[in-house]
Every structure is written in structure tokens, then in C-alpha cells.
Amino acid sequence: MAVSLRDVAEAAGVSIATASRALGGKGPASAEAIRAVREAADRLGYQVNALGKALREGSDGVVGIVVPMVSNPFYASLVHEFEDQLSNLGLKLLIADSHGELDRETERLEALASRRVRGIFAVPAYFDRSSPVITKIARRLPLVQVDRRVEDDSALSYVGVDNADGVDQALRHVRDRGATTVVFVGADDRTSVGRERERAFAAGVERLGLVAQRPIIDRYLFEFGLSAAAQLLRRSALPDAVIAGDDLIATGLLAGFARHGRSVPGDVMVTGFDGTILSDICNPTLTTVRQPMAKIAEVAIAQLTRQIEDAEDTGSHVRLHTTLRPGGSTERTPLT
Amino acid sequence: MAVSLRDVAEAAGVSIATASRALGGKGPASAEAIRAVREAADRLGYQVNALGKALREGSDGVVGIVVPMVSNPFYASLVHEFEDQLSNLGLKLLIADSHGELDRETERLEALASRRVRGIFAVPAYFDRSSPVITKIARRLPLVQVDRRVEDDSALSYVGVDNADGVDQALRHVRDRGATTVVFVGADDRTSVGRERERAFAAGVERLGLVAQRPIIDRYLFEFGLSAAAQLLRRSALPDAVIAGDDLIATGLLAGFARHGRSVPGDVMVTGFDGTILSDICNPTLTTVRQPMAKIAEVAIAQLTRQIEDAEDTGSHVRLHTTLRPGGSTERTPLT
């Protein structure tokens, strides 16, 4: 089998304790011992067994993240950011995909917890139904909610964006470009994000004096955007602008309208949410509400670190700002 | 701290061994003991410490995957597939991002190996320079190369697609639509995939009697496709078709041409590679060479499983077939 510390110690002619100190650089060790042990370790191709080390130390340098769907470019980028920044701290990332389902989410969270990861970043599948698991796990170990949160989470940490303001930015943007009738095409209204965006839309419409058509709500999928476009075209009149719940839906709308020969932004304007690469790729490019993904990861990691260091740390909620990035999908002469 | 098996055993009034058997369902245990132990475990909120279990058993149910960049939709989807299928086998996925850099790749592979993961899926950063580390790790534990491979890897397992045939499918497709001059815009020619596609292009051009312009090679990035389009436009004449190294580059080309007022497929046809969601999102939709991602994951997992079960298992190479998926980017009347 693999070579263990014992083998190295034997080969170096020292005790296993000395070998450990020599390699770990923690306790005292003579230069001579260090040299001999290092030499033996090299020669034998020794590598610490992280499991043994972790068992002894209570936990290893692994943190987990549970996202609803890695293949959604937004979460892919987010995971990328986390992996990146965590690696600079010497931490590894265990990733789990909940598919936005409670069962899978529960199972994954339990698995991570039982592995004694140092902490967990979670994007809850549901606003209400995920609450018990998330709360339960958070009692056992450091946990930071990212992007989405659960209800009754005043004791939990959370990092996300100001969705209400984000939707408002989109609404004002299309309003300034002449829109009077608008519609919201969003998703997952049983998630905090879905609810927040949908409500912000309703409130914003009211405040800005716009007219809202009946919203269409389903899932964060390109295919949904596609079918939503068809649905909108079946209605008596197209709105001036469609505010989509995320970039995936927005690009689906774009493709759907194109497929039916409608022009964006000519016949209808479209805005997205997230600021993923998708917004650059589509044609016209997508006006979207950009989330500061690197910053989200940074703040979330800082929060988790604080919780790890101070078990008493009480959860804090952080809302970061979004920025509207104008693209071709709303390119009209602004009103003055 | 957390409640351990010992606590449960005590509470249930049995020995720790009985408790283990009662919970694990492995050895013999009386119905009465099982009931008592379960009850105690529930009451105390016991959860196995996966670390202790893993140390004892030599490894835990974790496998690792190292990809060059999770935020590339192709790898995001691949990771998604792996996570999905592995979870059905009760395995967890530890993910690492090499950024396509040798240093990071080496570090991540070592870390995974030292954690005694059951096995590793790796997309090597380089065809040549990654060879030593991949080979070394593969000697220590089950490893399957995915998508890309290293040189001198006859002893290593590999699962990927027939890139040569894939590029050929694209070439024949544009040839059938009237293309005579073509150009390859690819990337990472120090990876197996980059080389294979580039060579297949050169060979295919020859065989089909087409005329190739000087290729442009850089990285698998949208931004590169964008600048490559500009570069092509600066040349004396635009080719009839551009064969891109992947979807990211292809969509960059599409955006680049659009930005300069050129029509695709009118002025120039474009094909991609991978079959990611990007090909649906762009406008026109992208004709692309689809990789069977689910199948790739399936075969790779089967190979890893075989290696885990049989340490002597000698590496096998599997090349899966690609399928050309026609999109708007090459929509012309086929010649007859």
C-alpha cells in the first residue's frame, strides 16, 4: 500500500513523532533530523494521508458548496470564483448539485456535514421548504447562504445582491427608452431570489407608473424563455419590454422572438439578470443586471472564515449592489 | 463537540461494536439492539464521522475531477454530468480547477491524491508538460483522462471523442454548402484536443480539396473569437467558412462578425465544437459538432470503477462519436 509516516520514520532511523515534527515544521526538530526525514520521505515518495491528519485535527481543509445547477453559467462562474479564491487560502472545494430539489439538497448537505467539512456555502433550493435543513446544518457547522436564502434566517449568514434594486434598474432603463407596458418572465418563485425579483417588478411597475401584463413564471432554463416568447406572442399585444428573471431565460426569449421573426429591440425590448457570458454571446447582446460574482465569493468566504474562527459569530446579511450593463436588446434612443 | 458512536453506544447501553453493526447493517445485530441504537442515535442527533470511517476503510466515497476551467460551459456541463451520475453510485465529487496551468494542476492532483480519493478524472492542462504528473498520480491511484490526454499514455485510461472525425464532419458540412476556402480558428495547441483538431483540419482540407488560409490559434475564450474575427477581416479576403475550435470561440466569431456588419452565414459560415448551450443561444444558432457529454461521463465512470475494482486493469482508450448539429450559422442551400 501507500507509504506511511511510520515507513518514513523507520527509513530515516527516527521515531514517528520526530518524523511528523520534521515534516510538519511544527514542533522542535534538529536540522539533522529534518534533513534525514526529508530525504527518506522523498526517496519513498511519501505523502501525508490527509484523512489521518483530518481525523486527528477534527477537520481538513475542505469546504463544501451546494448549488442548484452547475451547468447554469451563473453558478458555474460562481463556483469558479469560489474555487479560485479558496485555493488561495489553501482550502479545497467539495461541490454538490442539488438540482433545485429538496431531497437531493438534504442528502448533500448531510453528506458534507458528516464529512466534517470546515464549512458550507449553500444556495438553498427553496425559500420555505429548505429552511429546516439549512437551519439544522447551520447549527452544526459554519454555513453561509449565497445568492438565495431561506425564510426565518435571521440567525444565518447570507450574501447576495439587492434584487429589488436590480430589477428596478432594469425597469427604469426600459422606461427611459419608452416602455409603458412591461411583463416579467421569471422563475422559481419558491426561492428567495425568484420572489424578490417578482415582487420588485410589481412594486417597480406601480411606482414608475408602468402597465404590467400577467407575468409568466417557470424555471431558470433557456427552454423556458423560448416557450415564454411563444406564449407572449399568442397574447393580443406584445409588451414594450420583457424583464427576464435571469440571463438564461432572457436569451431564450431572444431566441424565441427571433424564431418568430420578431425584432429585439425593435418590436420588444428584453433585459436579463446575472451578467453571465451569455449576455455577450447572444445577438443582439443582452442588457442585463450584473451581479458582482467575485465580490460575492469574497464576502461569503470572509463570512465563513469569521464563523470558523468565532463559533459565536452571529449571522449577518450582506446585500451587494448590481450594475446595469446596457446591451443591444434595449438599444433605443433614450427619452429626454 | 459532535456526538460520536461511543456516545450513542453508551446511551443505548450496548458496546460500540454493536452500535456500529446496528447502524451500519453490516454484521449481525438483534432487532432489539438495532431499535435501541437507532433510537439513541436519533435522539442524540448522531451522524457518522465520514473521516473516521474513511481512515479505517482506506478511502471514502469521494472522487476528484480536475478541469481546466469550470466556467467554460462545456466543462460545467461535463462536471454536472459527472456529479449527477456519481451521486447515483453514492460517490461525492471533489472539484478542482487547474486554469489550464501546470502548477495549479500539479498542486490539485497532489492534494486529491493525498486525500486518498477513490479515483480521479483529469483533463490534462498540457499534452506534453502534464505527462509526468498525470503518469505519476495514475501510478498511485485510479485515474481516467477525460476530453484531453497526455502523450505517452498508453498505460493510462482515456475517454474522449474522435476529434479528427468531428472536424471532418464540420468540413464536409461546409464543403457541401459551397465552401472552398476555409480557415481554422482554434486554441491550446499544446493540448491533445487542440492538436488533434488542428491537424484534422489540415488533413481534411487536403483530402477534400479545399483551400486553407493561415490558421489563428490562441485560447478557448469568447474574447479570442471576437478578436479573431477582427483579424480575419483585416486579411485581404474572407474565407467561405471558419471552423472554430470550440463553441466559445465560435460564438466570439459570430459576435465579432456581427459587430463589423458582416453576415453569417451570408458573408461567411461558422462552425463550433462541443454542442454546448451556447450554440442555441447565439443568433444565428451555431452549427456545431456535438460531444456526447452524458456518454463521456458514463464511460469514464465505468472505466474508473473497473480500475478501482481491479488494480491490474490496464488503461484503455475510448473514442466516442460526435454528431454534427446544423444551425443557422451555415444555413445555405446544400449543393447537390
Add this chain to the structure above:
DNA sequence: CTGAAAGCGCTAACAT
């Protein structure tokens, strides 16, 4: 500075 020994939590012989 070094070695002996304990123990992290768990499972698997082995003995009863």
C-alpha cells in the same frame, strides 16, 4: 531535541 504513548471515530476480526 527526541521517543513513547494516547487517541481522533470508526470497522472488522476474534473471542465469547
Add this chain to the structure above:
DNA sequence: ATGTTAGCGCTTTCAG
């Protein structure tokens, strides 16, 4: 069927 015991590989008192 159950309990005792021996480690998995490592770090860390505690003596010396």
C-alpha cells in the same frame, strides 16, 4: 448476538 481489541495515519502532550 455481543463485547473486546486492534488498528487505519496522524499529531501532540508528556517524559526524558
